[in-house]
Amino acid sequence: MFKTLDDLDPEQRVLVRLDLNSPVEDGEVQDNRRFDRHAETVRELAEAGHRVVLMAHQGRPGGDDFVSLEQHADILASHIDREVGFVADTYGDDAIAAIDALEAGDVLLLENTRMCDEELPEEDPEVKADTEFVRTLAEHVDAYVNDAYSAAHRSHASLVGFPLVLPAYAGRVMQTEYEANSSIATREFDGQVTMVVGGTKATDVIDVMNNLGDKVDQFLLGGIAGELFLRAAGNDVGFDLEGMDFFDDQWEANRETIESLLDERGDQIKLAVDLAYEDETDDRGEIAVANITEKDRAYLDVGSMTVDEYDPIIRDSEAVFVKGALGLFEDERFAVGTTGVLRAIAETDCFSVVGGGDTSRAIGMYGMDEADFGHVSIAGGAYIRALTGAPLAGVEALKQD
Ligand SMILES: Nc1ncnc2c1ncn2[C@@H]1O[C@H](COP(=O)(O)OP(=O)(O)OP(=O)(O)O)[C@@H](O)[C@H]1O
Numbered sequence: 125m126f127k128t129l130d131d132l133d134p135e136q137r138v139l140v141r142l143d144l145n146s147p148v149e150d151g152e153v154q155d156n157r158r159f160d161r162h163a164e165t166v167r168e169l170a171e172a173g174h175r176v177v178l179m180a181h182q183g184r185p186g187g188d189d190f191v192s193l194e195q196h197a198d199i200l201a202s203h204i205d206r207e208v209g210f211v212a213d214t215y216g217d218d219a220i221a222a223i224d225a226l227e228a229g230d231v232l233l234l235e236n237t238r239m240c241d242e243e244l245p246e247e248d249p250e251v252k253a254d255t256e257f258v259r260t261l262a263e264h265v266d267a268y269v270n271d272a273y274s275a276a277h278r279s280h281a282s283l284v285g286f287p288l289v290l291p292a293y294a295g296r297v298m299q300t301e302y303e304a305n306s307s308i309a310t311r312e313f314d315g316q317v318t319m320v321v322g323g324t325k326a327t328d329v330i331d332v333m334n335n336l337g338d339k340v341d342q343f344l345l346g347g348i349a350g351e352l353f354l355r356a357a358g359n360d361v362g363f364d365l366e367g368m369d370f371f372d373d374q375w376e377a378n379r380e381t382i383e384s385l386l387d388e389r390g391d392q393i394k395l396a397v398d399l400a401y402e403d404e405t406d407d408r409g410e411i412a413v414a415n416i417t418e419k420d421r422a423y424l425d426v427g428s429m430t431v432d433e434y435d436p437i438i439r440d441s442e443a444v445f446v447k448g449a450l451g452l453f454e455d456e457r458f459a460v461g462t463t464g465v466l467r468a469i470a471e472t473d474c475f476s477v478v479g480g481g482d483t484s485r486a487i488g489m490y491g492m493d494e495a496d497f498g499h500v501s502i503a504g505g506a507y508i509r510a511l512t513g514a515p516l517a518g519v520e521a522l523k524q525d
């Protein structure tokens with residue numbers, strides 16, 4: 125297992141990797157739960173009198189959201205109620221001068237790690253540890269903390285290089301996310317284990333079912349992925365109408381796997397019995413799946429009868445895991461499925477983990493309280509990997525210490 129902040133010596137110069145990757149709209153970085161969560165780690169380190177140097181990434185080179193971290197520093201400062209300095213440099217002279225000038229309790233954010241060429245190529249930790257980026261920064265700090273669980277599936281320099289050259293520790297977010305998200309693989313539950321799977325990516329759902337078939341009693345399906353399963357079960361749904369590209373490619377690529385999953389695990393898989401669509405007056409319309417005879421409309425949510433079927437299953441469960449939304453919940457008319465299952469989880473005292481960057485957003489959007497859930501993950505890709513038992517490079521590197 126890894127060391128945590130409880131094991132850190134006092135008065136250290138600590139290099140901390142966060143995941144502040146955020147939505148960017150018209151060049152403006154949007155505040156989100158990642159800031160709030162990481163604030164706990166940063167505040168704890170600063171209040172303990174460490175000199176805190178933060179690293180994070182934003183976007184991918186070439187993308188519209190590949191921007192500087194200058195705005196992130198201000199947003200983070202508002203979450204920790206103390207100043208966060210910013211230097212527009214990753215590991216050059218300016219960065220080093222700013223690090224060396226830190227006093228006890230100061231917090232400094234370095235520029236977007238992905239602006240450094242050595243950060244991105246996925247390579248072994250040994251290769252990353254030997255980059256100029258890692259070697260230079262390591263000389264100016266005493267310890268490394270990885271709090272970026274949600275980026276830990278990447279074998280990037282800032283995530284896997286430092287644990288080989290510095291004493292390394294897990295931050296508070298890393299610790300909580302790791303424990304909760306691995307629990308389906310590591311914990312034994314006395315009663316029924318249920319998994320709600322939806323969203324837009326069929327492969328995520330397939331991977332989860334293939335890997336967790338023995339751990340999960342019931343899979344409750346919805347979203348685009350659920351429609352592909354309905355189509356495989358012989359229903360006239362899951363076709364791309366004009367202007368859509370959700371289904372056809374995914375159907376071609378995954379049809380056989382979905383059909384064999386339905387064949388082999390049919391008893392564990394619950395599909396929607398009704399679906400919702402936008403009717404002629406722009407209201408929500410619903411139709412029983414059995415009555416769908418033509419591929420003439422897009423379905424944007426599971427229907428109310430489906431929620432009524434899923435609800436008691438959730439309430440009878442000992443543990444519920446959620447990956448992916450059951451509908452286009454960003455539009456209130458099509459939030460019934462997603463909020464229906466989330467409310468059922470919130471109202472029971474089952475062990476629960478809700479993940480997927482998009483899906484967990486529905487909790488705040490519809491006035492639910494995160495405290496009513498066991499754990500709400502801020503991870504996307506890392507969450508799905510954890511669920512399927514795949515190792516995360518960043519976590520493995522920390523464990524090596
Ligand atoms: N029937 C549907 N039609 C259109 N969009 C849908 C439908 N069902 C679900 N969605 C969309 O799926 C999105 C969530 O899917 P996604 O696969 O990205 O899952 P996630 O696990 O929440 O997020 P991520 O993988 O991005 O972290 C939501 O934003 C929702 O609008």
Ligand SMILES: O=C(O)[C@H](O)COP(=O)(O)O
Binds near residue numbers: 503
């Ligand atoms: O936002 C995320 O899921 C993580 O920060 C990883 O980002 P990436 O997919 O660009 O590596």
